[in-house]
Each structure stands twice: as C-alpha cells, then as structure tokens.
Amino acid sequence: MENGDGEKTCEPQSAPHTQQLCRFFSQGKHCNFGKKCKFLHVRDDVSTHEKKTVRTPSQSDVKPPISEGPDVGPPLPTDNSRVAPAAGRRVCRYFISGHCTMEDRCRFWHPPQFPSLDGLSVPGSHTRPAQRMPPVPRPNALQEVKLCDLTEDITKKLRDTEIAQLKKRFPKDHLIIQERSDGKVTYYRATVEATDPDWPFDLKEIDIMVSFPDNYPQEIFTLDIPLDQELPEVMAKHVEQASLEWLNAKHATNQLLGKIELLFRPFLRWLDRSLERLFTEGARQLKKDIDLEKAGLQFITYQELQVTVCEKSDTADAADAGEDASNEGKPVETEVEKSEQPEDPGNEGQQEEASQLVENIKISDPRRGTEVKLLGLTLGENTATVFTQQITVCLQCNRCKVTADLTLTGKAPCTAQCEKCSASINAAFRPCMLHHYCDVLGYLDLHNAAPVDLVLQDCELIVGCLTCSQEGPMQSISYGQTTEFNCEHCHSKLSICVESTKFQYIQPRVNKTGSTAVNYKTIRDPAVQKGKPLPEKGTCKHFKQSHRWLRFPCCGRAYPCDVCHDEDQDHPMELATRMICGYCAKEQPYGNGKPCISCGSMMTRGTRTSHWEGGLGCRNKVKMSRNDRQKYSNINKTVSKKAASEKKQ
Structure with missing residues (x-):
C-alpha cells in the first residue's frame, strides 16, 4: 500500500497456522537471512524419519509436562508435541555414552534423563514411561580425594587401590615383591622400560624399588634405585634424587590445593618422559668423574667434607672430655710446661690427614704449555659460560716449517706425523672455562711443533645459558663477527664475538730441587705473536x-x-x-x-x-x-746520436 507521500510500505503478514522449519538452521548450519527468514528457526534434534513441522507458539493447546516422580523421564513425543533440547542446543554424545570431560562447561545439552527406545511413542504401539539410565561412574573416582573428606577407611582404600594397580600394571616377570623380616614393610621392585621409539641409549630399562607406608597417600611412597643393575652408580643416584624432588614438589602442591592424589601412575608417566634427560645429565656427571680420575684428582662434595669435619670435631671433643676427666685432681700445667712437652703424634696424624683432604680439593696450576687466549672476547648478557669441546689448530713443524691442521679434544693427546719430513708431532689440549672475566680458551702441550693459527670456524663450543642454566652446542664462529643463536631450552638470545687469537708460551716453574716439570726437549715460541x-x-x-x-x-x-x-x-x-x-x-x-x-x-x-x-x-x-712545467721541458733540445744510443742501452 502507499502512504501519504506516495511511497510504498510493507506491512507484516500474519504468521501461518503451521510454519515449515528452516533446513539450514535446523541442521545446525548458518542461515544468511537471520531473523528475516520466512521459515521457523528451531533446532531439529529428533530422528530424521519424523516430519519437520511444529505447532506455532500462538497455539494454546500445548500442555505442560506432568511430573510422574523422580524416576520418570521427560515427556515422550506425541503427534502434537516434540522434545527439543534446552535453548535449542544439541545433546552431547559423550554425555550419552557415559562421561563428558567438559561437564558443566560443555556447550552441548546434558539432559538429566534419557528415554529408552522402548519408551518412544510409535503409532499403533503401547507406550510406557521412560526409565532412568544407570549412572555411569566417573573414571579414576578414587584417584583424587579432598583433604577434608579423608578418613582412615578412605586412606586404606586408596592404598589398596594403588597396590592393586601396581600389580596389574607390571607382569610377573617385571615385578618382584619383597617383605622385611618383621613383615611390616613390603618392597615392590619393578622394571620400567622406555617407550620412546627414538631411544638413543643402549640401556633401555631401569629397576625401581618402592614401598607404600600405612598412611599413604597422606605421606609419599619411598623410592630407591637399586645399585645391582647395569646402570652406573652416579647415574642411578641422579635419577633417584630427581625423582624424589618431583614427588616432594607434587605432594606439596596437592597439600596447597587441599586434595590427596595417588602419585605412582603420574610418577611413571613423568619418569617415562624425563628418562632420556635424566640419563643424559647423569652421563655428564659420570664423564666428569672419569676425567678427574684420569687426571689423578678426587672430587669431594661439600656434604662429604662437612661430615668428615664434623666426625673429626666430635672425636676431638670426646678425646678432650676424656682428657679432662682423667686430669681431674691433677695440678694445672702452665703454657711453658706444655711447650716443653713433646707433641702428641695422634694430633700430627690428624693434621696430616686434614692437609691431605685439602690437597685433594685443590687443583694443580693448569698454566703450563702454550696459552690460547681469545682477544676481544665479548659475551652476550644471557651467555654465562663457554666450554671448548673440540678445536682445530694450525701447527708448524719445527724441522721443515710446513704447516698443517690438527683437530684436538680435551680427552686424550694426539700423535701425528709431518707429511714432508715424517717428524713425530705430539699435541694435547686442556680446555678452560670461558666467562665474562676469563678469555683463556685452554692450554696446548706441543712437541716438535709450534702453533700458527686457531681455526675458530671449525671449533665446537658448548655455551651455557644464564636464564635456564642449560647448555647447548655452538659452531661456525667467525673472527670479528658477532654470532647469535637462541637457547634450545628457553629460547633466550645468546651471542659471542672474538676479534683474534693470541698464543703465548708459559715458562715452566723450577722446583726447589732445580728440575723443571717439562719433559719435551724442543720448545719453540709460537710462530704468530702479537x-x-x-x-x-x-x-x-x-x-x-x-x-x-x-x-x-x-x-x-x-x-x-x-x-x-x-x-x-x-x-x-x-x-x-x-x-x-x-x-x-x-x-x-x-x-x-x-x-x-x-x-x-x-x-x-x-x-x-x-x-x-x-x-x-x-x-x-x-x-x-x-x-x-717539467712536462714539456727539453723537448727542443738537440741530443747526439751517441747519447741517444747510450740512453737506450
């Protein structure tokens, strides 16, 4: 129709008695028309064999559902009504199958009751009320319990559940059950195998021994790594220490959250993921111990030294107490009388033993041979240390002056032969730790050769990150250029820059007897000196x-x-x-x-x-x-033929 201005206007039409469903919106798809669509926007979650027609909201013959008790399901679909999810949402298929991990956060419908297939109203058949589905137990229902709900019975059930899962997880050939003589403590020794398909080590299995206390899981289980297996002792101690730290941290976190959790299965998952890293760290410690043993040194930890000092102090206190008890009733000696008396040989032995302990800790002076110093060394702010794993140095033969490259590591000396004069050349490298206050790369012990140049581009370095305290390899370093790369663990930016290399021969120290510590006869200064x-x-x-x-x-x-x-x-x-x-x-x-x-x-x-x-x-x-002015001088000068010929000659 037209208004007063002559413009056409549209009037809303009255809704029909029955309206067809929108096939896009009913299937869960997007309808481009939105609210302007002439079809009804209702989700279609009923079986596909039903007709896609519904009654309009204007009709008043829809009766509310009648509750038939707590065990009766929702109203069954009839000819005039149908069951639709709340707010037009679909039914969650995971909730219907038994369990939905999203629970209340799920965006699909979680109906409280489900009608059985026999309860659907089929024309010509007898209808009966729907039955409630049996509740599906949530998996791992006994894995976590609130700390306030914990009782003795629940604690016993949790402990029995953990032991039953342990026996079920490991076969009989991988599980050994040992009981102490009093029968109070039971030890379970299991063999854990790495599941990584790209496992790099030859040893793929490790034995662990656990025991569960009576109040478990209020208290964590004890863990030991037996030493009667192929795993070296140093690596076994490292794995045991790291595992105990993880268990204590996990238990403390659960206490802060106010819950109790069974930790054995999570521990096995953590051990499987971290076993390669633990083996690598333990192998590094084992390598350090082997290198110290080869060098004739003994590393004493601070704890061992503290225990030794405490034992000696306790022994000395006990001896002093016994001496005081024996000296009761005797006259007190003056300092002069004590000085005149001979010293106790037992005290001398203790002093010698203490001095030996100190000598074991002290490292002999490594400054001998040829010092390799990096001039203009600049380390980034996140670069903590730099350690040399392998170097390539250019050596010059003392006999024929021919130069050649030689690759050295800090593990063992290298013996080579000159290509021209067949002279025997011996070389060894002792690396040092580079940091912000030290630019010495290491020391060279050479025989019949002198260093010329350090091929920095072929050197293999291990750089330590200051952010995460982890180490990573580094190669292809050039002189005068800042080499940057990212840490493999925390991705922090690390950098190093070297301007040049300096070789300096260090004169050997002369002992009191007059002999030097140098075994080589031919000692020559470096060929390149600043x-x-x-x-x-x-x-x-x-x-x-x-x-x-x-x-x-x-x-x-x-x-x-x-x-x-x-x-x-x-x-x-x-x-x-x-x-x-x-x-x-x-x-x-x-x-x-x-x-x-x-x-x-x-x-x-x-x-x-x-x-x-x-x-x-x-x-x-x-x-x-x-x-x-000299360009055109003497051009017109007459020159005799004799002078010209002599000049040409």
Whole structure:
C-alpha cells in the first residue's frame, strides 16, 4: 500500500497456522537471512524419519509436562508435541555414552534423563514411561580425594587401590615383591622400560624399588634405585634424587590445593618422559668423574667434607672430655710446661690427614704449555659460560716449517706425523672455562711443533645459558663477527664475538730441587705473536710486496694470498674480510691501501703517481699533468746520436 507521500510500505503478514522449519538452521548450519527468514528457526534434534513441522507458539493447546516422580523421564513425543533440547542446543554424545570431560562447561545439552527406545511413542504401539539410565561412574573416582573428606577407611582404600594397580600394571616377570623380616614393610621392585621409539641409549630399562607406608597417600611412597643393575652408580643416584624432588614438589602442591592424589601412575608417566634427560645429565656427571680420575684428582662434595669435619670435631671433643676427666685432681700445667712437652703424634696424624683432604680439593696450576687466549672476547648478557669441546689448530713443524691442521679434544693427546719430513708431532689440549672475566680458551702441550693459527670456524663450543642454566652446542664462529643463536631450552638470545687469537708460551716453574716439570726437549715460541712480525713478514712466493695475511671466510683460515689458499684448499674461495699485519701480527678488518691500525705500516706497495715521492715516483711525461712545467721541458733540445744510443742501452 502507499502512504501519504506516495511511497510504498510493507506491512507484516500474519504468521501461518503451521510454519515449515528452516533446513539450514535446523541442521545446525548458518542461515544468511537471520531473523528475516520466512521459515521457523528451531533446532531439529529428533530422528530424521519424523516430519519437520511444529505447532506455532500462538497455539494454546500445548500442555505442560506432568511430573510422574523422580524416576520418570521427560515427556515422550506425541503427534502434537516434540522434545527439543534446552535453548535449542544439541545433546552431547559423550554425555550419552557415559562421561563428558567438559561437564558443566560443555556447550552441548546434558539432559538429566534419557528415554529408552522402548519408551518412544510409535503409532499403533503401547507406550510406557521412560526409565532412568544407570549412572555411569566417573573414571579414576578414587584417584583424587579432598583433604577434608579423608578418613582412615578412605586412606586404606586408596592404598589398596594403588597396590592393586601396581600389580596389574607390571607382569610377573617385571615385578618382584619383597617383605622385611618383621613383615611390616613390603618392597615392590619393578622394571620400567622406555617407550620412546627414538631411544638413543643402549640401556633401555631401569629397576625401581618402592614401598607404600600405612598412611599413604597422606605421606609419599619411598623410592630407591637399586645399585645391582647395569646402570652406573652416579647415574642411578641422579635419577633417584630427581625423582624424589618431583614427588616432594607434587605432594606439596596437592597439600596447597587441599586434595590427596595417588602419585605412582603420574610418577611413571613423568619418569617415562624425563628418562632420556635424566640419563643424559647423569652421563655428564659420570664423564666428569672419569676425567678427574684420569687426571689423578678426587672430587669431594661439600656434604662429604662437612661430615668428615664434623666426625673429626666430635672425636676431638670426646678425646678432650676424656682428657679432662682423667686430669681431674691433677695440678694445672702452665703454657711453658706444655711447650716443653713433646707433641702428641695422634694430633700430627690428624693434621696430616686434614692437609691431605685439602690437597685433594685443590687443583694443580693448569698454566703450563702454550696459552690460547681469545682477544676481544665479548659475551652476550644471557651467555654465562663457554666450554671448548673440540678445536682445530694450525701447527708448524719445527724441522721443515710446513704447516698443517690438527683437530684436538680435551680427552686424550694426539700423535701425528709431518707429511714432508715424517717428524713425530705430539699435541694435547686442556680446555678452560670461558666467562665474562676469563678469555683463556685452554692450554696446548706441543712437541716438535709450534702453533700458527686457531681455526675458530671449525671449533665446537658448548655455551651455557644464564636464564635456564642449560647448555647447548655452538659452531661456525667467525673472527670479528658477532654470532647469535637462541637457547634450545628457553629460547633466550645468546651471542659471542672474538676479534683474534693470541698464543703465548708459559715458562715452566723450577722446583726447589732445580728440575723443571717439562719433559719435551724442543720448545719453540709460537710462530704468530702479537707485536712481532709474521714469518717472512707475511710475504709469499707469489707476492713479495704484500706484507699481510688474509683471513678467508669460506674456511676461516689465514693465507698470504688467494693463490696460497687455492693450493691448500679444494673449495671455492670467498673474498677476505679480515687481514693480519705482517709487521706486528695485529688482526684487523680488511682495508686495501690503508696502513696498519696498530703500527701504522703500509702492508702493500702503494699506487705510484707522477711525482717523485722520494725517488719512488714516476716521471713519465705522458702521465704527467699539463700544468706541470717539467712536462714539456727539453723537448727542443738537440741530443747526439751517441747519447741517444747510450740512453737506450
């Protein structure tokens, strides 16, 4: 119809008596029309064989459901009414099957009662009231109990449940039950096997021994790692200590939350996930002990030393008390009389024993041999320590002056043979810990060889993170460039930068008897020393006027020229980015035609101009400037043939 202004308007039509369902909205899909849709928006959760027609809300013949008691289900669907979920939601299929982990947070409908199939109203059949489904027990109902609801009976049930699950989990060949002679404590020894398909160790099983106290789970169970298995003692103690720490932390957390939990099965899951990490940490401790044993050192922990000192103090107190008791009624001796008396030999033995303990803790002075120092070492703020696992050093034979690379580790010395003169070369490396206040990489013990250069790009380092106290490998470090990478555990940014390397031979100390601690006869200073010229002042057979070495980034090694690099290496050359001065051995960024930043010497022959430059310039009149008055001088001068011939000769 039209209004007064002549515009057409739409009037809402009256809703029909029966309205068809929207096929998009009833199937749980999105309807693009929304509220403007001409079909009815009602969720269709009834079986598909029913007709998709409902009565409109305007009709008043819908009767409310009649409650028939607590055991009667919801009203059954009839010809004029149907059962729909609350607020148009679907029924949760997990709740119907028995249990829904989301519980009240589930976005689907959790009906309180379910009609059976026999209770559905089918035309021509007899209807009967629906029956309530039996309650489905929640899994792990006895795994967690509130602390306020805990009684002696519940505690006993929880303990029996834990023991029953333990016996059911492990087969008879993997479980041993031992009882003490008094029969009060029962030990269960089980074999736990790693489930990781990529298990890296040969040993895949570990035996654990547990015992449950009477008031378990109010008190955690005891855990021991037996030593009568293939696992080394150090690794077994580490696994046991880490497991006890986890159990105590878990038990303390449950007490704060006000609940009691059975911890054996969660402990097995944690042990399975953490077994590789525990084995790795234990293997590192075992390696340290083996290295100390090879070096002739004994590591005494603070706890052992404290126990030893306490035992000695207790023994001394007991001896003093006995002496005081025996000296009762005797005259008191003066200090002079005591000084005149001979010392007790027992006290001397105690002093010697104490001094031996102190000597076992002290580490001998490692500063011997050739010291390898990293100049310009800069560590990032999150970089705690740097430890060298493997280095590659360039050595020069003392006999024939031929250089060669040698890879060394801190585990065992290396023996090599010169390719030219077949001389025997012995080398050993003793690494040190790098940190913000120490730049010494380690010490070299060399025989018949002298160090020339450290190939930092081939060195393998272990960097410790200051944030998480974990260690990770690091490789491909270049001189003069800041190498950054992220920690493997906490992803913190770690960085390290090294400008150059310095070799310094440390003179051996002379003992009181006059003998030195050096066994090698041939001792030679390093070939490259800061402040002293390089061998041949950095020149080579290809370039006699180039007094420098170039460090090529492709391999990280220093050569006098690119031709020397290609003769020694078989990979494509990359342009050098750093160079070493041939007069003072100062490593610096590459600069062509620039003097050394340390000594100011010209490392290459400069370009010649048209001037004399102290006798080194060029007087070629073709290259001279037109403004130079000497360019056209003596052009018209007559020269005899004899003088011209002599000049040509």
